[in-house]
Amino acid sequence: MKWRRSIQIIFLALFVFLIIQGKQQIWILLFLAGLAGALWWGRFYCAWLCPINTTMEIVDGIYRRIGIERLPIPDWVKNKWVRVTMVLIFIATMLSILLTGKKIPVLLLWIIIGTGLSLFFVPALWHRYLCPYGAILNLTGSQARNSFVVDEENCIRCKKCSLVCPAGAIIKENPRDYPFIDKGLCLVCTQCTQVCPKDTIKYGRQQSFTRNVNSHSHSTVN
Numbered sequence: 001m002k003w004r005r006s007i008q009i010i011f012l013a014l015f016v017f018l019i020i021q022g023k024q025q026i027w028i029l030l031f032l033a034g035l036a037g038a039l040w041w042g043r044f045y046c047a048w049l050c051p052i053n054t055t056m057e058i059v060d061g062i063y064r065r066i067g068i069e070r071l072p073i074p075d076w077v078k079n080k081w082v083r084v085t086m087v088l089i090f091i092a093t094m095l096s097i098l099l100t101g102k103k104i105p106v107l108l109l110w111i112i113i114g115t116g117l118s119l120f121f122v123p124a125l126w127h128r129y130l131c132p133y134g135a136i137l138n139l140t141g142s143q144a145r146n147s148f149v150v151d152e153e154n155c156i157r158c159k160k161c162s163l164v165c166p167a168g169a170i171i172k173e174n175p176r177d178y179p180f181i182d183k184g185l186c187l188v189c190t191q192c193t194q195v196c197p198k199d200t201i202k203y204g205r206q207q208s209f210t211r212n213v214n215s216h217s218h219s220t221v222n
């Protein structure tokens with residue numbers, strides 16, 4: 001979607017400007033706004049504002065054009081303690097900045113780590129298992145009032161949506177199941193809606209889709 005790209009570029013430029021000015025701490029306000037906003041709109045911060053995801057999508061675009069396949073997620077990364085450790089490292093770094101007053105460009109370091117990993121591994125490794133910002137956004141995103149939901153009546157279970165999802169947010173426990181979008185993991189990137197041949201993935205209030213929601217009982221974090 002062209003205007004999502006435009007918004008991503010504007011916020012990436014803002015981030016670079018803040019870094020140059022030595023005022024990167026202002027970005028934390030934007031993140032907190034995204035964290036609160038996720039209660040209504042899901043994790044839009046991730047796919048629309050986050051500079052880590054924007055640089056990762058640049059890598060994605062290049063790899064897709066060239067046709068390079070990346071490594072799958074190693075099983076040990078799926079252990080929940082890996083994610084907990086990443087969040088603890090993030091909290092410890094933020095606390096040390098607060099206590100020492102040192103201006104460490106934390107987000108810039110995470111950009112280097114996230115984008116660096118996406119050179120070798122599928123993006124879901126970062127989005128679903130390693131990103132500490134994503135782990136925190138999962139808390140409010142999993143309670144979002146609005147989210148993407150698959151309308152099972154029209155879905156032909158072609159899997160195109162789950163293959164394109166960069167966050168591993170589209171879950172099928174069995175091959176014959178209809179896809180289920182975990183709103184705590186969804187980045188609100190809209191890529192699944194663009195590939196669905198039946199136009200059956202809709203964004204809106206959960207109440208509008210009670211049939212789909214009630215037919216699943218997935219937890220939000222694996």
Ligand code: SF4
Pocket residue numbers: 150154155156157158159160161162179195196197198199200201
């Ligand atoms: S791409 Fe659309 S039709 Fe295909 S499995 Fe996903 S929701 Fe169903």
Ligand code: SF4
Pocket residue numbers: 148164165166167168169170181185186187188189190191192193
């Ligand atoms: S592809 Fe769809 S389900 Fe996956 S993160 Fe993007 S909007 Fe969410």
